[in-house]
Amino acid sequence: MALKFYLAGPEVFLPNARDMLDAKAAMTRAYGFEPICPGDVTIEPAPTLHEFGLKISAVDEDMMNRADGVIANLTPFRGIAADVGTAFELGYMCAQGKIVSAYTNVAENHFQRTSGFYNGEVRETADGRKRGPDGMSLENFDMIENLMLHGGVERRGGFIATHAASPEALYTDLTAFEACLKWVASRHG
Amino acid sequence: MALKFYLAGPEVFLPNARDMLDAKAAMTRAYGFEPICPGDVTIEPAPTLHEFGLKISAVDEDMMNRADGVIANLTPFRGIAADVGTAFELGYMCAQGKIVSAYTNVAENHFQRTSGFYNGEVRETADGRKRGPDGMSLENFDMIENLMLHGGVERRGGFIATHAASPEALYTDLTAFEACLKWVASRHG
Numbered sequence: 001m002a003l004k005f006y007l008a009g010p011e012v013f014l015p016n017a018r019d020m021l022d023a024k025a026a027m028t029r030a031y032g033f034e035p036i037c038p039g040d041v042t043i044e045p046a047p048t049l050h051e052f053g054l055k056i057s058a059v060d061e062d063m064m065n066r067a068d069g070v071i072a073n074l075t076p077f078r079g080i081a082a083d084v085g086t087a088f089e090l091g092y093m094c095a096q097g098k099i100v101s102a103y104t105n106v107a108e109n110h111f112q113r114t115s116g117f118y119n120g121e122v123r124e125t126a127d128g129r130k131r132g133p134d135g136m137s138l139e140n141f142d143m144i145e146n147l148m149l150h151g152g153v154e155r156r157g158g159f160i161a162t163h164a165a166s167p168e169a170l171y172t173d174l175t176a177f178e179a180c181l182k183w184v185a186s187r188h189g
Numbered sequence: 190m191a192l193k194f195y196l197a198g199p200e201v202f203l204p205n206a207r208d209m210l211d212a213k214a215a216m217t218r219a220y221g222f223e224p225i226c227p228g229d230v231t232i233e234p235a236p237t238l239h240e241f242g243l244k245i246s247a248v249d250e251d252m253m254n255r256a257d258g259v260i261a262n263l264t265p266f267r268g269i270a271a272d273v274g275t276a277f278e279l280g281y282m283c284a285q286g287k288i289v290s291a292y293t294n295v296a297e298n299h300f301q302r303t304s305g306f307y308n309g310e311v312r313e314t315a316d317g318r319k320r321g322p323d324g325m326s327l328e329n330f331d332m333i334e335n336l337m338l339h340g341g342v343e344r345r346g347g348f349i350a351t352h353a354a355s356p357e358a359l360y361t362d363l364t365a366f367e368a369c370l371k372w373v374a375s376r377h378g
Binding site: 010012013014015017048049050052053054056057058060061064078079080081082083084085087088089090091092093094095096114117131135136137138139140141142143145146147148149150151152154155 | 199201202203204206237238239241242243245246247249250253267268269270271272273274276277278279280281282283284285303306320324325326327328329330331332334335336337338339340341343344
């Protein structure tokens with residue numbers, strides 16, 4: 001039986017969401033695995049938008065429960081950080097002890113992106129922490145994301161891929177995604 | 190034995206992080222529960238920043254594994270969305286079937302904040318989705334955050350509190366946090 005991988009990421013929000021999910025699914029199959037994508041199942045109507053959202057949550061969690069692992073797209077989304085839905089899903093899969101891998105299409109690491117959020121106005125304070133003008137400290141751990149995400153993957157022996165995609169291909173470039181598939185195939189193929 | 194709650198949120202980044210964590214811990218004890226806070230344990234030094242980050246990840250996961258539940262502060266952090274570390278932790282606790290609750294100190298819901306990200310330039314396209322000028326769709330489910338987070342809590346019978354804190358008290362106002370404690374006490378006290 002082929003291992004099943006949940007393909008987490010902000011692709012579901014793209015104008016060409018279906019095409020992107022299909023492309024990722026096809027690539028996953030080409031490496032011998034079974035893809036499970038949010039958006040694959042038709043959700044039946046609900047009386048309110050809120051209840052419809054709850055149904056999607058139930059379907060996506062069920063998909064994760066059935067999956068053997070996750071490949072999470074942590075490319076920054078609407079800001080400097082990963083999509084919080086994807087962050088939730090990565091935590092969910094880490095807690096279940098599944099096979100975890102993650103990637104980003106942005107070369108700047110978490111510290112560099114957060115520094116950018118403060119336009120570089122980052123100083124080291126007496127406690128040895130780097131802080132922005134608002135006094136908030138910045139994580140400076142040479143990681144692609146907040147330490148819970150990056151650490152959660154790395155500490156489990158998972159794989160993290162980084163690829164500097166061109167700005168217009170930020171959410172469509174599959175180089176780093178494929179690097180995750182290659183890693184999974186080499187370990188669990 | 191008092192139930193143990195992991196107090197997740199971006200407080201660890203505040204200039205007065207220790208004071209805020211102590212205040213939340215004291216309030217948690219006042220409701221009869223044992224608080225477990227990231228930042229409570231002194232992490233021993235590591236040869237590199239990266240390895241130090243991994244140690245914090247291990248300590249925080251261990252805290253979550255020992256906790257009976259989580260109270261997650263989803264107040265938007267450095268942008269329109271919750272701190273991704275907190276999102277990861279909420280997913281982690283949902284997957285473990287723990288007692289889950291979450292709050293935000295911002296009254297605007299997820300759809301309103303995302304609309305704000307696009308300066309209100311949101312249109313409904315032929316497929317019935319609301320989309321920004323970049324073509325990305327917006328979740329419109331009357332939820333405080335991405336449906337995986339809000340749905341993950343609500344579908345488990347968890348509690349979600351919203352309080353419109355004043356801007357200067359965005360990360361220090363504990364009204365909504367206390368509402369979560371009151372709910373936990375009424376259900377699990």
